[in-house]
Amino acid sequence: MIELDTIDRKILRALAEDATQSAGALGRRFGLSQPATWRRIRRLEEAGAIAGRQLDLDFAALGFGVTVFLGIKLAAKGRVSLEDFERAIMAIPEVQTVEHILGAYDYRLRVTARDIADFERVLRRRIMTLPGVGSVDANVMLTEERLPGPLG
Template sequence: MIELDEIDRRLVRALCADATQSAGALGRELGLSQPATWRRIRRLREAGVFGPRRRVDLDLEALGFGVMVFLGVKLATKGRVSLDDFERAVRAIPEVQTVQHVLGLFDYRLRVVAQDLPDFERILRRRIMTLPGVGNVEANVVLSEERLPGPL
């Protein structure tokens, strides 16, 4: 685990808000020189705080996905084969954005996007419910979402 000082925390928050900022711009915001900013970024990357990839934050509504649903999925049977088969099959569904293997009432938590509720019903009936081992599914439709800055 890496020890983060206040400047590191501010740097990580700034990069989370906009990873396209130059080291010079970040340095000006933090009161550091460009080389000092690059050294901190490199140290954070080498420590595994974040990876070398830059990601795009998609606007799902602009792409036609107006509905987001979190699904709790309980498998009817458990075992290494059941888990592997389920995970392999769920990865092939493009509307599934994330798959989390969890402890609790359900075995998996899925984040699913759809154009609208009829489209979600189609995805649920024809794709999710037909996956290997699916026993019980609980859906939570997202009404609104606010992204928070995280623990830093």
């Protein structure tokens, strides 16, 4: 685990809000030079505190107005391997995340679709036909709020 000081935490919070900010802009904001800020960011990346930077798409603006969270319990019969299931489910483009979890379900999926009819098509033709799928529980997302995380 990396030791974080106040400036490290501020840099992480700022990058979590907008990962496109330059080291120079962050340095000016927090009273550091561009090279000093860049070294801090590099140290955070090398320590694994920054695992990468990603592009967040607005699915609704792209025509995907429905997000559904699925809980999937694999069937006991047939004993499909977890790797085979994961490989098959990740090949479905509408599936945005696949989480192997402990609890009532074996997997939690985030699925995006154009509308409910499109989601039903994905569910019936792609997800339910996969080998090993036992039961499925669906929760339609109404709204989403993002929190900055536990950076203190």
